[in-house]
Amino acid sequence: MSYWYNNTAPDGDIAVSTRIRLARNINGYPFPAKMSAAQRKEVNEIIKNAISDIKLPGINALNFIDMSDVPDNERYSMLERHIASREFVLNSDNKAIILSDDETVSIMIGEEDHIRIQVILPGLQLEKAYEIANSIDDAFCKKLNLAFDNTLGFITECPTNLGTGLRASVMLHLPVSEGNGDILSITKSVNKIGFTVRGMYGEGSGASGSLYQISNQITLGISEKNAIDNLKVISQQLIDKERKLQEGLNSVQTEDLCMRALGTLKYARVLSSNELITLISRVKLGINRGFISDDINPIKILIEGQPYMLMKKYGSMTESERDAFRAEMVRNSL
């Protein structure tokens, strides 16, 4: 199975992934939070039928999955692969998800809204991700009676999603911009124009792994195209800046930092989730600087080293057992 993170991607040296999410609801049903179990099942069926004959170019088979059939470890691992939200996997009663074989497309049913179409692609690929999401949205529009208001646009449970229902986000690896303190000023300035920056792992300014997600906050009074174009410009600026900063790192100390991280990953017998993130970040930098072979896919290792990804593969275990399995998995990947 080739998941989204298995592929190389445009601007993949800095851009880890691009996500597009569209929130949609069906007329005649309350929002999921107010739905009865019977209504949830009805909506699941309606959407299941709607996708049954959808064939879209470039999207491989869509599979309807009843979340109550999904074992815990598999369910929580969806969060770690970034194909479902925390709320969705924590409480999945009467929920369902539609996944393409490569998990590029994931459609959550019964999350905050009836339908959440998500497309995730590696690197910076906003137009392509939007195009895919949009083709699915078009297909739903034809088959379902979606809640839409001529003034407000698509109706969503949370007012912050009203209008386009679009959330576009880009995950960037910004170790040098972070080290420079640039992230703080960037966060402030993009906030002013309706975008947010947040660390993907860890809390506060010292996001572990230097992975940051930049996303739009405004969905009302702005077209999808504008929102995506703006995010693309911001992302490209951040990427160019980080790339330039990385190119300036020529010291043996940088090489040492990156190579030691690789050495630890190759030799450790116990590896916590947090340490993995920190070391993977340095290895990624080392690949960009040419110190480390680009045969290594650090993002794949990072994702496959997450707790539920490991337990999905090796079965449930304690944290310390997991740290040993993680170290083994990482060694085998390198």
Add this chain to the structure above:
Amino acid sequence: MSYWYNNTAPDGDIAVSTRIRLARNINGYPFPAKMSAAQRKEVNEIIKNAISDIKLPGINALNFIDMSDVPDNERYSMLERHIASREFVLNSDNKAIILSDDETVSIMIGEEDHIRIQVILPGLQLEKAYEIANSIDDAFCKKLNLAFDNTLGFITECPTNLGTGLRASVMLHLPVSEGNGDILSITKSVNKIGFTVRGMYGEGSGASGSLYQISNQITLGISEKNAIDNLKVISQQLIDKERKLQEGLNSVQTEDLCMRALGTLKYARVLSSNELITLISRVKLGINRGFISDDINPIKILIEGQPYMLMKKYGSMTESERDAFRAEMVRNSL
């Protein structure tokens, strides 16, 4: 050139090296501290002539080296190879050293005493080292008029060496005994019976690299054989205890510690002298536990990674340049 640390040795898992030193002086000359330059040269010549036709079984050719001909880096590196004393290499005016090809035998001329015969062997080999030192001493006794008193024994400058003039020492690698705090109680009890324990690298109780030297302090009123037998018993006890403690270390955490050390040594691009000692110590433990191949000779890497050993090979350089050369040398050795 195969130096003493290139060879495997009895009890080499714990015992790094054995050293025997005999202090001797020639009648008719003051002790070196009081000698004129002319007298020093005279004594050098006398001893040079004395060894010119000494052929001893098991000892390869003895070479007389005028220390003023030895470049600084080479001279200081003798200290790092444990074949000369600090005082001797720091001020080497009119001093000389006699070295066997493999540096197992080193005879300092003009140190604190006229003659200091030293034999160093890998592992625990007290009898063998003493036998070699004794055969050289015998040869000198026949050819030179050595200062000897029927009551006091061999006359030495420092009263603590009077008598046998013998100092026997064993260097042991005691990481678990150190971690347990056993070293402190061992030090106290061996002090009471005339032996000392001191860290070989670093100061105080936290000797970096867990390398400890145990040596006799009493040279008067005790035969060479007794001193050596006692040291052997003490060393063997410490070795057995440490070995047993190491055998009890089965946790993945121990394996992790040792393997990470190896990973860092294999991948670091900058390596300080202190870090090298710490990591080598863990690698040595990892070899004993079977985690790491015993093709690796950690003591050779430790010694060849010392500052002057590096500069003797690669030329003089700053500390930070040295840290990079050290890392390269270590990588090439692994």
